[in-house]
Amino acid sequence: MKRFLVVFLLLTFALILVGCGQTTSTSKGQTVNVTLSEFKIETSVSAFQPGTAYQFSVTNTGKTDHEFMILPSSQGNMSGMSMDEMDKMALASIGTIHLGETKTLEYTFPSSTAGTQPEFACYLPGHYEAGMKQDVHIRQ
Structure with missing residues (x-):
């Protein structure tokens, strides 16, 4: 009976982890799943801890090419800027992500971003x- 209870608890815990498994930890950091489509960005995590390594797994499920940028805060319409200027402003970015493609990005939010909303x-x-666009939050 005791053995059954232990197995039951372990299986329950494993199912909870799988059910909440939008975010996992890997040797490269905590995995964050990001989905790009027309015209929205969805993420499995919206609050981040400074100093924690994250591995963003960015998938384009849309019908056109997209890109993924992490900006220090909302920059609004930057249509008059060159991509080089935008890249300089970005905390991190992935260039063109073709439809059906998944690319990864490893990034650690520095302590200077604590309390901000990139x-x-x-x-x-x-x-x-x-x-x-998708607002996220860096914990203090």
């Missing part, structure tokens, strides 16, 4: 304006 965004022409 933004995930796609700045391909017209995408940001169509809603491809």
